[in-house]
Amino acid sequence: MSGALMLPAASSAAGRFDLLLLALLVLCGLMALALLVLVFSIRYRAGSPADRSGANRQHRALEYTWTLVPLALFMCxxxxAAYDYAQLFRVAPEAMPVFVVAKQWMWKLEHQNGRREIAQLHVPLGKPVRLVMTSQDVIHSFFVPAFRIKQDVLPGRYTMLSFTPTQAGRFHLFCAEYCGTEHSLMRGEIIVLPPAQFAEWLAQGAATPGIAARGFELYRRYGCSGCHEPGSSVHAPDLHGLLGRTVHLQDGRTLIADENYVRDSILLPDKDIVAGFKPIMPSFAGQISEEDIMAIIAYLREQQP
Known part of the structure; x- marks a missing residue:
């Protein structure tokens, strides 16, 4: 559906959503024509001279038809739409992680090897990308019209979004949530490069150490290794292979450990206490930045079996 009236369809999701929009427009148009709403509204308006004699005041089959058929179509x-929406959050195992921190009024992004960008995101053509995003201050919204993706970026939690770019080029990135006086200036671009060119670009700006290696240093600096390593003297949960694991909590609940669980465990350790362990971990709120938490998460993800 891309063309003169549409933006480029530059991601794997764009074509699906364009087709969905077209189907919805056609369905709504057909419903309007089939019911002749405008014609009937004018002809049989109150006070019109239209002949109403002999009108059938009860036609159950027709009533059921015009009620159930549109209902079935719109439920379809x-x-x-629900299926296509769910696809945005189904992450391919080989997806390239990118860590995003939004703040008034810029996008700060970091790749797995430690290369950082501001207001730009370079990604490889045809390769899945997974964004792990949080806000440093207020609610923002990561919006790429050409990709047909938009996701709120919230303070105090992580939101995730996946996409696969299908066209090389430069595409606009906007904040789609009013976030303050300079909201309109919070712009950027997604730069899609062929895989070989992207690998060359990524290697040129690689940081030393990378984000996972920096996460390991932070893991030791903040004392995590002193409690959470298998041989430690303190009785604390083992964090190796944590992400994606089912965690049983002291209050009887279970949850799947993800980035939000790790973040809450660092900043709000009394929120979800693991069964069999005492609530002795101190809070690191106000002592550790969002970038450092993301680095620790990147390190833990590298420890997955």
């Missing part, structure tokens, strides 16, 4: 549209 709902199921279609």
């Amino acid at each position: 549209i709902y199921a279609w």
Whole structure:
């Protein structure tokens, strides 16, 4: 559906959402034509001279038809839209992670090897990308019209978004949530490069150490290794292979450990206490930055079996 009236469809999700929009427009148009709403509204308006004699005041089959058929059609549209929406959060195992911190009024991004960008994101053509995002201050929204993706970026938690670019080039990135006086200046661009060219670009700006190696240094600096390593003297949960693992909590609940769970465990350690362990971990709120928490998460992800 891309063309003169549409933005480029530059991601794997764009074509699906364009087709969904077209189907919804066609369905709504057909419903309007089939019911002749405008014609009937004018002809049989109150006070019109239209002949109403002999009108059938009860036609159950027709009533059921115009109620159930549109309902079924729109429920199909709902199921279609829900399926396509869910695909945005199904992450391919080989997806390239990118860590995003939004703040008034810029986007700060970091790749796995430690290369950082501001207001730009370089990604490889045809390769899945997974964004792990949080806000340093207020609610922002990561919006790339050409990719047909938009995700709120919230303070105090992580949100995730996946996409696969299908066209090389430069595409606008906006904040789609009013975030303050300079909201309109919070712009950027996504730069999609062929894989070989992207690998060359990524290697040129690689930081030493990379984000996972920096996370390991922070893991030791903040004392995590003194409690959470298997041989430590303190009785604390083992963090190796944590992400994606089912965690049983002291209050009987279970959850799947993800980035938000790790962040909460660092800043709000009394929120989800693991079964069999005492709530002795101190809070690091106000002592550790969002970038450092993301680095520790990157290190833990590298420890997955």
